[in-house]
Amino acid sequence: MILESDLLVIGGGLAGLVAGTIATESGASTILLRKGQSATAFSSGAIDIIGYLPDAAESISDPLEGLTAIAGLYPLHPYGVVGYGDDVAPEEVVDAIIGRVRDTVVWLKNHLQGTIASVMGDFNTNIYPITILGTTKPTCLVQETMNPGDVNKHEESVLLFAGITGYPDFNPSAAAKTYLEDRMALGQPPHKIGHCMTQLMPFRKCFNISSIEIARHLDHAGSIETLAKQLEPHVKQIGATHVAIPPVLGFRHALKNKRELEKSIGAEVFELLGFPPSIPGLRLQRALEEVYTKAGGKMLVGHEATSYTKTGQKIKTVVARSPRREISIDTKAVVLATGKYIGGGIAGDEKGLRETVFDIMTVTADYHSAKDILPSKATNRLEISPMGQQLQWCGLSIDPQFRPIREDGLEWADNVFAAGAVLAGYNYSVEKSGLGVALTSGYSAAKSAIKCIKGGGEN
Ligand SMILES: Cc1cc2nc3c(=O)[nH]c(=O)nc-3n(C[C@H](O)[C@H](O)[C@H](O)COP(=O)(O)OP(=O)(O)OC[C@H]3O[C@@H](n4cnc5c(N)ncnc54)[C@H](O)[C@@H]3O)c2cc1C
CATH class of the missing domain: 3.50.50.60 (FAD/NAD(P)-binding domain)
Structure with missing residues (x-):
């Protein structure tokens, strides 16, 4: 041909x-x-x-x-x-x-x-999104689902790192500790940081779950409500204003999922930066x-x-x-x-x-x-x-x-x-x-x- x-x-x-x-x-x-x-x-x-x-x-x-x-x-x-x-x-x-x-x-x-990877950020300043290790890195644009909002700006911000049972790539307790130490060293908010686990069982799997399986699961109707129900008591318990989750919010509906979750739990939600296989990269x-x-x-x-x-x-x-x-x-x-x-x-x-x-x-x-x-x-x-x-x-x-x-x-x-x-x-x-x-x-x-x-x- x-x-x-x-x-x-x-x-x-x-x-x-x-x-x-x-x-x-x-x-x-x-x-x-x-x-x-x-x-x-x-x-x-x-x-x-x-x-x-x-x-x-x-x-x-x-x-x-x-x-x-x-x-x-x-x-x-x-x-x-x-x-x-x-x-x-x-x-x-x-x-x-x-x-x-x-x-x-x-x-x-x-x-x-308007695409599944719409971005926010500005050429005039670098931003410092949080990674799944609890560290930060300088970057220029992040996908809207990764926008940490004003978590670092308000003294009263409370951040909750939420993990998923059976998903081995993210340890919310270790990430929370690293991030808190970093913020304390800088003397900047948030001063209160917590961590919790949720249980999603995508496709009935309960261990060795991959980011791809979770993202596919969260694109299905009803699964965001399940996640919201699991997060709600933890958010209330520590008065979280922001919730950081691994980058698995969905392929097609990640931004919609973020907004639905925020509405249900009354706190801002954002994805952390992760390693391959990376859903935001895909x-x-x-x-x-x-x-x-x-x-x-x-x-x-x-x-x-x-x-x-x-x-x-x-x-x-x-x-x-x-x-x-x-x-x-x-x-x-x-x-x-x-x-x-x-x-x-x-x-x-x-x-x-x-x-x-x-x-x-x-x-x-x-x-x-x-x-x-x-x-x-x-x-x-x-x-x-x-x-x-x-x-x-x-x-x-x-x-x-x-x-x-x-x-x-x-x-x-x-x-x-x-x-x-x-x-x-x-x-x-x-x-x-x-x-x-x-x-x-x-x-x-x-x-x-x-x-x-x-x-x-x-x-
Ligand atoms: C794990 C990891 C994390 C990273 N994280 C970040 C980050 O957070 N932010 C950031 O800015 N950068 C990041 N980078 C760097 C960034 O991903 C790369 O620098 C960038 O994607 C390079 O883009 P590219 O189009 O030049 O090459 P690639 O994205 O590698 O694309 C090359 C393409 O060429 C094709 N190809 C090769 N040979 C042939 C051939 N003979 N015929 C036809 N097709 C061919 C391949 O199949 C592929 O599609 C990361 C890189 C890695 C590996």
Whole structure:
């Protein structure tokens, strides 16, 4: 089978879906390939822009401050690259970066509005949602179901951590203790924190219950009333104004469930940030796919880009395989958004680190070739520094249009643009910048690809 599109996006995580939506909305016909699950679906579902500078222990209170520091200290960081577009004067670099990231945050908030992953938060300030461990982390946007409201603002706030019997991933007593110690150290409310257990027995299971089973159960009519009945006496007993529950409030009806629960028990309810499998991460993935397909984009799930034809400096055709068929896609431009080790865009073995679709050169944190980096040696525990695991820094090096570059410093192709975790030059786990980089680079790569398509391939 042969298909044609103006733009081919390879990768269906946040970077690829944002790039695909931008291109489709600009009038370009777009096909997106997603071979499997993405890191986006494994994420906590909170959108980090920048929470820390690499090597720094203090968190950043607002993305503006963080981006300004990145522009000065890490000009080759994917955020930094945004400042080197053709029409940006040197004195405008910081403003260009801040302007682009702000635009993308507003774009994402608007597009997720009314979906199962609608978000709240503001580009001008980081927020500190609570995790299932009782710790906090700086992030920019959280899903509305995770909004802790004013729990930290009022002296009289009382917070109740509620667990679910048989769900092993959340220990409300340990989380309450950690969070209380943290608040006491800061001398800030809430000063009274309690914990309790509820019994849900989704699908009659009473032990080893997964977050997916609970979320599915809570989407069924009647189950929120059962949860409310169980919570009510605990809320009354300690006079809780807020109830923190693990991130399992439902797939399709999480926000409705939150509101129903709040009405029944008379306290604000919010989801904590959790680990994979993450229901909010899955909600974000589904919501982004819905936004992309509603805009008119075509998506081929379970299709892996496996080979290509290149004429001169241009990719002409990419071949995608699924277990049942092989498709050739003729395209004018490609956005490569295949992620890193989880998505599968970068892989490593005894021959070194390689980009998996086009075999483009990968680089290290110092922008040296990463082809000789052996994961078996680089995962030595002793090598972990405040800069984080070195493998997380590796990926593709790009030009200001987000085109990957090769060993001689020239673009690998004129019509291939890269975005998201496949890029080098940042470490999301130390910076808390994962979905933010995917968002800004997906948006930027798509803008460059559209220019390339409209210019007949010239960029
Ligand atoms: C456990 C965990 C928790 C995290 N929590 C957060 C968080 O709370 N906040 C935050 O901001 N960030 C978080 N991150 C980081 C964030 O999830 C990633 O940085 C981000 O999702 C990367 O998005 P991406 O689109 O670049 O890649 P991915 O989301 O990994 O998507 C890559 C896509 O490419 C597809 N693909 C790969 N190769 C091919 C091929 N050959 N053909 C077709 N398709 C292909 C994959 O199937 C996948 O769909 C977390 C990451 C992890 C692992």
